[in-house]
Amino acid sequence: MNNLPKDWELVDLIKLSYFKGLTPSLLKNVVDNYNSYLEFIEADLPPNLNILINQGELFKRKQIVPNVEAEKQLETCNNHQINICTIWDENYPLLLNEIHQSPAFFFYKGSLDKINSPTISIVGTRKCSTYGKINTRRYANYFASKGVNIVSGLAYGIDTEAHLGAIESGGITFSVIASGIDKLSPQTAISNSEKIIESGGALISTYHCGVRALPPFFLQRNRIISGLSSATLVVESKVKGGSLNTAKFARDQDREVFAVPGNITSINSEGTNALIRDGLAKLTNSPESLFKELLFDYSSKIQLIDSVELNFATKDEENIYAILSFEPIHIDELVNKVNTNMSQLLVCLLNMEFSGSIKQLPGKYYIRN
Amino acid sequence: MNTNYKEWTREEFIAFMMVFAASSDDIDRKEKALLKNELGKGLFKDMKKFVDDTAEFRSKAIIEDLRDVFCKTQEERDALYAELEKVVMADGEVNFYEKQMLKHVHSLIDPS
Structure with missing residues (x-):
């Protein structure tokens, strides 16, 4: 269903996304100020919008009309059961809407029904230790069993443990990926993505279909992970890990950051220990205490696995x-x-x-x- | 095609680089035609499957492992990058994703 204002269509929004220099806020501005894509294309820009658009030096308004690309995107979405959530939709994540330059729309596969439930992100290194895996599962199990969504990035290691930990506790998990949703690789990520969707969560991407993941996209993706969550937990991270980047975004977005301390001789904990040492993250040593600290006003839906077993x-x-x-x-x-x-x-x-x-x-x- | 990249020939490495560079977004008709012409249909098909199935961090490791084996000199690296640019620009334009990919492969094959 299209909740876009006036005569705007989803395909028009995708067309706009191909315009150089059209930032998310500018894109929203265009949609709010014009009745349709056609009107925007044919109109002389009013002074207020003109100033904004001129600030994006690369923007050449009438040079690119990516109709073919946009139609192709919609076709790929249809073929892969991929949906598009726009900022004008009711199910657009409330927390994401609060961040600077929140995406005007994103692609998703699965369900966003629970996206506005309490949510934390759990991130960390791909090459994690057993200690990292165990603790990720503990936190993901506990929070998911309390009805808190888990957001992560579907990478190997901590991300995978976070998603699977949430699923095994009957919780909901969302994965924000750095490629087009139809371009997942390798096979383990594909099979985990199926589990995420089957359990009621979704894959989310701000990248067009067909786009392959590249290093700069991972950094941008991390901004969405923290933006979807009221707190970010870093379990294990090297000093130069992308997880520290997620933690930085979380702080910039005025969200809480927590880190699990690790062995001081472990390279996998250098990043998390540094976050704690520098006062950039609060130390957490148990999911129970973290839950209390976050004060999620949420009653337990499912009994904890620990106590059951x-x-x-x-x-x-x-x-x-x-x-x-x-x-x-x-x-x-x-x-x-x-x-x-x-x-x-x-x-x-x-x-x-x-x-x-x-x-x-x-x-x-x-x-x- | 050998799926163990450590046993690749120079031809297979170049094929990997070309298909990888073209894969920033969907490979369009003109890019596909150029790749098939340069690599042959069989190698293109096998390599595309390999590239599609390989995660980003693994692709990076492959390039870092093999660039010093097959592109030892600056001239060889420049020549490879020129080939990759040719593939990406086969359709006459470089979009945002392709630009990002070219930057990425350049930093990988020529880290200096």
């Missing part, structure tokens, strides 16, 4: 769970701490793995799940 078959299992933490412990160390022999311990560990309360890591290390 903490039913132990034996006293031994309960003891083992009490010894384990989110720091990996080797089986040799574990057997010394538990009052049982190795074969019994192995049986307990196997049962606990099956019940989902613990996880085995490579090299016979164990942690809580």
Whole structure:
């Protein structure tokens, strides 16, 4: 359904998006000041708009009329079940609308029904550690189970853990990508995107269909990730990671930034530790405390996975769970701490793995799940 | 086509670079014709699939790994970049996305 003012059509909006130098605010200005695309194209610009447009030096109003491109975009959208949300639509994200140069429209695939529920973004490095993965899942599980949306970028590592963590808790997750929605790669991203859509979330992109992701687009995309969220959580990031860029955008957008501290010798935590050290992010050490700090006025929809799975078959299992933490412990160390022999311990560990309360890591290390 | 890029020939690397550069947005008719003509239909088709299936950070790693193998001298790098410009400009114009792509590949093949 088209909620654009007057006689504007979606295709006209896409045409405008091909105009050089037409920033989102200028584009909105054009739509609000003219009755139709045709009127805009044929009119002499009034002084107020003329001044604005002249500020964009590259803008040559009548040089480009990208009708063919715009029609092609709509056709691709139809073929791939991609929708367009404009700033004039009721489901346009409220938080995104508050940021400077909020996009006049964006492409999405899936559902935006829950986009205005409380939302946090979880971002971090692609090459994350087990510590990063576990903590991302903890936060994503917890927040999703409280009905808070999780926004991330569908990259490997922390992003993927954030999306999947939200989904496994029955939550909603949105992925903002740096390419056209029809140009996702590699295959893992495609299959995860399907899970995101099936679980009630959506893929979001401000890039035209057919566009391949390139480094500058990732930075621009990060601005949308933080813009969709009331807070951004950085779990693990190197000093030059794109996640720090997201954190910077979040601060500029007057949104809260939190970071999970890490081992001071870990390269993956250099960025997050620096954020905390420099006072650019608040330290968070548990999803529960972060939730309280954010004061989401939201009651729990689903019981937390942790509390559901903490039913132990034996006293031994309960003891083992009490010894384990989110720091990996080797089986040799574990057997010394538990009052049982190795074969019994192995049986307990196997049962606990099956019940989902613990996880085995490579090299016979164990942690809580 | 060999999907293990570490075993590529110079011809395969150049083909990858050309298809990658053309893939900033949908490859249009004229760009496609030029690529098929330069690479042959088979290699173009295989390489397009490879490029489509390869994430951005992996493409970057491929270029960084192979540029010093196949484009050792400044002349070779300049010649490759000129080829890529030719592909991108096959339709007579360079749009925003293509400009970004040219900047990106230039920084990758000639980091100095």
